[in-house]
Amino acid sequence: MKRLSIEFYIKVRDFKFSDEFILKGTFKLKQEWTKVQFQHFIDILGYRLISPNERKVKFHFRLVMRPDMGEISFEGECILESPEQNKISFIIQNTPQSLRKFLDNFILRNCYYHTEKFAKQEKIYFPPAKEILKRLGIK
Incomplete structure (x- = not known):
């Protein structure tokens, strides 16, 4: 099966992350590629967390191309x-x-936000990333 590497920016409302994120990965085409000439949008059909330490997510999504050129x-x-x-x-x-x-x-580079959430649940003091950045003079 043909493999395609794609990189794009996306905002997803229901994904519980504090800001926009980048989806990067190698994707497997489920059907033949159709030339994209017009506007297109993405529906995320499903996702699940694989590894919090690496912020790795397994996902499935659909690219819909308009006007009615098809879906991938x-x-x-x-x-x-x-x-x-x-x-x-x-x-x-x-x-x-x-x-x-x-x-x-390790915490900051790999999984700060997941660790921050866990710390709140366990009532452990853990300064938010925004607070650390502010203290270091970074906006």
Whole structure:
């Protein structure tokens, strides 16, 4: 089966993440490719979290092309990236060793928001990512 690599930006209202994210992955075509000449939109048909540490999601979605050119269904895995997590990764790469000790590399780089949610459930103090960025003078 033919493989196609796609990268795009998307906002999804019902996905419980604080900001927009990027879907990246290799997708398997379920039917033949049709040339896209006009407007198109994406319906996410289903998704489930595979690995919180890597923010990896298994998903299935449909690309609908207008005017009535057809549909393509895709499935694959993607990694969720948020602008805030990208800023935190930048901080980790560009800060002195003393500050890196203050910030837990693994948590911040891989799963800060999932860890933050878990910490709230367990009533563990865990500063929000936005707060850390603000303290470091990053908007």
